[in-house]
Amino acid sequence: MFLCFDGYAARKTGQESLNPEWADEALGQLYRQCETRPQAKVMDIWIELKKTLIVPGQSYAMTTLACHDLVHGSAGRPWASEKGIALWLVGYLHAGRGAAPWFVEDMEAVIDRNGPLFEACKRRPQDMVLDVMRELAR
Numbered sequence: 001m002f003l004c005f006d007g008y009a010a011r012k013t014g015q016e017s018l019n020p021e022w023a024d025e026a027l028g029q030l031y032r033q034c035e036t037r038p039q040a041k042v043m044d045i046w047i048e049l050k051k052t053l054i055v056p057g058q059s060y061a062m063t064t065l066a067c068h069d070l071v072h073g074s075a076g077r078p079w080a081s082e083k084g085i086a087l088w089l090v091g092y093l094h095a096g097r098g099a100a101p102w103f104v105e106d107m108e109a110v111i112d113r114n115g116p117l118f119e120a121c122k123r124r125p126q127d128m129v130l131d132v133m134r135e136l137a138r
Contacts, residue, residue, distance in 0.1 A: 002027060003084050005043060007062070007091025009050040016063040018088060022055040029053065062088055065129045067121030082118075083111040085129070093133050 006023060010016065026049045033045050062085065070082055090110055110117055110133075120132045 003087040004091035005046050006050070007088035007093075008043065008095040009047045009091075010062070010088075011092045011095030012047050013050045015050065016092075017059040017061050019055060019059040021058075022053065025055045026050075026053055063092065063128070063130050065089075066125065067127050067129055067132060068125035070129050071118060071121050071125065082113065086111050086117060086133075089130055089133055093130065093137065097137070 002023065003018075006018060006026075010018070026046070029049055030042065030045055033040070033049075034042065037045070065085060070085060087110075112118065116136055117129075117133060120136065121127070121129060124132060
């Protein structure tokens with residue numbers, strides 16, 4: 001679920017990519033901050049980290065991912081499954097709509113390889129996954 005949170009925070013901070021090394025470090029820092037700030041909202045801490053935490057490593061553009069890459073593997077991203085990529089994009093999309101990152105009418109349908117997202121991407125391999133998700137959300 002942290003990938004959904006990260007996509008949401010990325011949108012809120014004007015970012016469009018994911019750095020797997022950053023995510024590993026951020027999870028550790030999130031845990032420590034939650035211990036010292038138990039009243040803070042997890043998403044607020046995650047957004048703070050997204051703005052301030054600098055971790056070297058490869059970043060992957062998520063918002064320009066083509067459907068072909070989603071359907072035919074992890075698109076050179078060994079750290080992310082197709083479901084993980086879809087979850088990150090759900091968070092990103094919901095942040096733009098003003099919805100909470102965990103509110104998805106049917107999360108299983110989004111990440112199901114036989115669900116509407118993957119089926120649409122199979123038919124439209126050159127389209128961007130995010131564009132397809134926006135159309136499906138209407």
